[in-house]
Amino acid sequence: MKTRESIKIIFYLFVLFTPFICVGRTCYIAPFGLDTNKGSINAPFRTISNAIGQMAAGDSCILREGTYREKIVIDKAGIVLCAYPGENVLVTGCDPIEGAIENFKNSQNNEFCNRIKFDKKVYQLFIGGKQMDIARWPNKTTSLLSMKDWESSLVDAAGEDKKVTMPSIPVQSQSSDFWKGGYYIGVNSEATTKLSTWYSGGGQIISSTGELLHISQTCYGVGGKYANGKGYGYILNCLNALDTEKEWFWGDGYLYFKYPNHLATEKPLIEVRTRVSILEITANNVCIKDINFKAGTILIGGDKAEIGSCTFRYISPFVWNPGDNSSESGARCNWGDYTNGSSGICVLGNGLSMKDCYVAHSWFNGIVLWGNSCTVDNCIIEDVNWMGKRCSGINSFGADNTIRYCTIRNTGASSIEGGNGAWIKKYAIRNLWEHNRCENACNLVVDQGFFYINHQNGASPSANSEWRYNLLIHNQGPDKGVWTSTNVGLYVDNNSSGYLVHHNVVVDAKEGIRYNDFLDGARAGKGVYFYNNTFYQVNQCMASGRIPRGTKPDADITVENNLGIGCGGYGVFTRTSSNVEFAEKSSVENADNSNFTLKQSKYIDAGVLIQNVDISYAGTAPDIGAFETKSPTWHAGSDLVIPEKILIEDNEGLTTHVVDTPDRDLKSNYGKQ
Secondary structure, three states, rough: OHHHHHHHHHHHHHHOOOOOOOOOOOEEEEOOOOOOOOOOOOOOOHHHHHHHHOOOOOOEEEEEEEEOOEEEEEOOOOOEEEEOOOEEEEEEEEEOOOOOOOEEOOOOOOOEEEEEEEOOOOEEEEEEOOOOOOOOEEEOOOOOOOOOOOOEEEEEOOOEEEEEEEEOOOOHOOOOOOOOEEEEEEEEEOOOEOOOOOOOEEEEEEEEEEEEEEEOOOOOOOOOOOOEEEEEEEEOOOOOOOOOOOOOEEOOEEEEOOOOOHHHHOOOOEEEOOOOOEEEOOOOOOEOOOOEEEEOOOOOOOOOOOOOEEEEEEEOOOOOOOOOOOOOOHHHHHHOOOOOOOOEEEOOOOOOOOEEEEEEEEEOOOEEEEOOOEEEEEEEEEEEEEOOOOOOOOEOOOOEEEEEEOOEEEEOOOEEEEEEOOOOOEEEEOOEOOOOOOEEEOOOOOOOEEEEOOOOOOOOOOOOEEEOOOOEEEEOOOOOOOEEOOOOEEEEEEOOOEEEEEEOOOEEOEEEEEEEOOOHHHHHHOOEEEEOOOOEOOOEEEEEEOOOOOOOOOOOOEOOEEEEEOOOOOOOOOOEEEEEEEOOOHHEEEEHHHHHEOOOHHHHOOOOOOOOOOOOOOOOOOOOOOOOOOOOOOOOOOOOOOOHHHHOOHHHHHHOOOOOOOOOOOOOOOOOO
């Protein structure tokens, strides 16, 4: 006979997961359980792995409140894994440290720290639940998405094995091989007056003498073939850099660390991340609901997975990708590689539904969609791509994917990227990106945008994708140095074809829209429409960085019905049709609070219809800009409420590189209602 409690749980599962549940068994797991139990609510299993091993396709598993320190592999179709209603479930890649902690003095830098014998590789360290900093010079004093604490550097131009000069290295740190075994990470460019860097370069330090570092490799394609020239950088993951509170280093079978100053006299919980991945789904129709994941990457290889109301924090650890040089295989890993965890949440399967999730804190990507027909809905993705690679809040490379009502903020490069036709040989086709709110993009690099796509060849089939009703706020580039002005709202690069880009708002960027085309004939870009967008406080509304090689511009690009408010100008854009109306702030309701509803009749019903494009409008003709005065106001961004417990534990997560924008509240004028 079923108990009242079990009937309640079965009803809960039926309501939430009806499309996924077969007639199967329901089992329970609890930290106080035993794997020798029967898995009932009164005699639960202890581990998730054991439960899955005993489950059949179509079974459901309910987790009771507590922490589960294991890697989950789901290889049976139709499995449902969810938290008990109202209870907090955490799956983590961390284990509590065991063994004697001893004092240690480093004779190289004369610093005292703690150490413990630990043979397993450590990817991250948490003390008292908070992430500690990998030992580095100069010390981390700002957000990982800020360059303010990076130092000047110069990378030479000879070969793949590079030499880096850092003049500010302290005298006491200039002895032979002081930095050997660490890593240099930096942005460097051959440009003499301004930096122009697509993504970071660097490599492992083979040897060091004085101000000079000899490193193993750098990246291809960054402001020069091997990231040559002046720039900024830092040294990471070196024991001799461990000289301040909260820093740690693992090597030679030991974990070295310094306690946070305020915890030095206490005995807080010390946890080490020893697993790269904590969840792998290889079967179809798997459902995960209401579970918190911490310190682990996610691989979704099965089709039709449903992920709902979950949190994913500290996903990609610091790793250096071998082959970050001129080879295509090396270049591809700059976008994230699921084999080493740099993809973050990697979706290889088709038909994913991910809704109401929070994804945050990553050295590389937030989410990578290699699969097709996936939907990411009402999620918050933030504080990602600390490496400054070609990683994004969401990389959407597959076909027929939809990203909507998401808030994507605080990223090292683009908020959303749609792929690259040359290097990773895959880009988004028939994608829909709508009602998203993107903030504070490109904090570590330039020549990218809130939205970025690069086909490299207009003839490689047309994307037929659409960007609409997105609010894009603040993309002025890194906070240190003088940079080129390619920090863009909507960026369609290198002969890309087949885009409808309309009814978007770009606020505070150097360029509102950029289209680059340099090929003629069949390989030129075609079928790109930029219409009914609004730009506010943008240096140049439209820009085109390249001119077709032939005598005739073959690119079929149409620009109509766009509105610039308080902008610096039009820019350089020589295409078959181009139209941006310039208005004063008084023309709209409240531009400073992102309310761009038109007030002046001059721009109402003043737009034109575009051949082969169906424009929705309420008056006698389309309005100019992104809002129709006679139609309901559209909204952008997620209304997800991040649990207070997480905000307290990750106290840096929402305060990294925040721009002072009156409309930051998710529930203000153009947040989702």
